[in-house]
Amino acid sequence: MEWFTAPDYWLTRLVFQRALAAVYLVAFLTAALQFRALIGTHGMLPVPRFTQSVPFKRAPSLFHLHYSDRLFAGCAWAGCAVSAALLAGVDSLLPLWAGILLWALPWLLYLSIVNVGQTWYSFGWESLLLEVGFLAVFLGNDEVAPPVVVLFLLRWILFRVEFGAGLIKLRGDACWRKLTCLDYHHETQPMPGPLSWFFHHLPRPLHRVEVAANHITQLVVPVLLFTPQPIATAAAALMIVTQLWLVLSGNFSWLNWITIVLALSAVRFPADAPSVPDAPLWYVVVVLAVAALIAFLSYRPVTNMISRRQVMNRSFDPLHLVNTYGAFGSVSRVxxxxxxxxxxxxxxxxxxxxxxxxxxxxxxxxxxxxxxxxxxxxxxxxxxxxxxxxxxxxxxxxxxxxxxxxxxxxxxxxxxxxxxxxxxxxxxxxxxxxxxxxxxxxxxxxxxxxxxxxxxxxxxxxxxxxxxxxxxx
Structure with a gap:
């Protein structure tokens, strides 16, 4: 089974999994602390009213079976607990099959939340967390080396996130082509951060450089993810630096952080690979079946990405297994x-x-x-x-x-x-x-x-x- 695994990426998997668990923890904590006013029984958009009008097959969720605020709180706090356990590395102490089930639990819980969250959960980073979280289920633990195909699919998501965002900018607002969008963006972005005022007042020539660098990072660098090492690692590192720059310039929830987590999956950290047994046959079959499903479902996001009528942040299946992404195809001037x-x-x-x-x-x-x-x-x-x-x-x-x-x-x-x-x-x-x-x-x-x-x-x-x-x- 040497063709199936990539032992040199064992530390990459470890870093990726712990970072993803941290993002999961923030997502569940956000849900637990805010749901009552937003989608609770007496919230602005109550879940019971939603589940009465939207069938299960359109928005699969545990809350179609039963809903109460106590149950939702239990699911959200359970998600926090599981995420914290994964962050601490509990999955590494379990048999392979149990580790897979443990990683499947936060994905199932968060899917149930997103699918009844309505407009409060309509952001692209919700679907992105679910798409990444689904693949993380099949990444394995210390009992097996990381599967090559799952590592490739994680890069495929990162490619679509960055390349799709770059394309929609070029096709959208003319200020991206004129390199002038950052004359407005830091002032008009949804939620400025403590440094946004200073970013806005940077010299305009520097804003032009920022936009040009963004185009390179989103339209050229993603292609390098599929080249041999260490080029792929260098490409991922450039993306991480760009995302950290965005973290400093505004408040974009966990969009930048989940993108950084994805980029970490393409970094090969210098470390000696431990000796592990070959992957069991059942695991190989499951991973290849999942890969085939994702490849089949990827048709629609690819078609959207190359279309002149490209849309941003849309899911193509109710499980959010494949989605399209993008941000700021147009930039407000005021x-x-x-x-x-x-x-x-x-x-x-x-x-x-x-x-x-x-x-x-x-x-x-x-x-x-x-x-x-x-x-x-x-x-x-x-x-x-x-x-x-x-x-x-x-x-x-x-x-x-x-x-x-x-x-x-x-x-x-x-x-x-x-x-x-x-x-x-x-x-x-x-x-x-x-x-x-x-x-x-x-x-x-x-x-x-x-x-x-x-x-x-x-x-x-x-x-x-x-x-x-x-x-x-």
């Missing part, structure tokens, strides 16, 4: 933010005592400097960015958010940085207004201490009381 306010006044007037709700990650108070949250994913904050682009993106959940703010719902308020109202004194009215945000200049920062300057644009939601919000939700 940043808009929805500012949510409440008042305790009996009659809402323009001069009423309107108090602003502060979110954890999205811009609000111009003096509040952005914080680093990634790889943790602030789902509500990300959806608020989409809501500012168009009310159509918020149609399914924004009314429910307002209703819960009017109720001072405890679980919803936990998603915010600060509520301006005491727990026992909810607002009588809530409204939302649209503002244009821009980064301040160096001089404005020194004079005012504010990193943002904002200008009122228009009303987003008129003053709404509880009965009105209930009707809209």
């Amino acid at each position: 940043r808009y933010e929805v500012v949510v306010e409440g008042t305790a006044d009996a009659v809402p007037r323009e001069d009423s005592d309107w108090r602003e709700y502060e979110f954890k990650g999205k811009p609000g108070d111009p003096r509040h400097w952005p914080r680093q949250f990634a790889p943790y994913h602030l789902r509500l904050d990300w959806l608020m960015w989409f809501a500012a682009l168009s009310p159509a993106y918020a149609g399914s959940w924004f009314g429910a958010l307002v209703e819960r703010l009017l109720e001072n719902d405890r679980d919803t308020l936990k998603l915010l940085r600060r509520s301006p109202f005491p727990p026992d004194e909810p607002p009588r009215f809530v409204r939302a207004r649209l503002f244009r945000y821009r980064y301040t200049t160096w001089r404005e920062l020194r004079e005012t201490g504010a990193c943002w300057d904002r200008t009122y644009v228009r009303e987003y939601l008129p003053p709404t009381r509880l009965a009105d919000a209930a009707q809209k939700s």
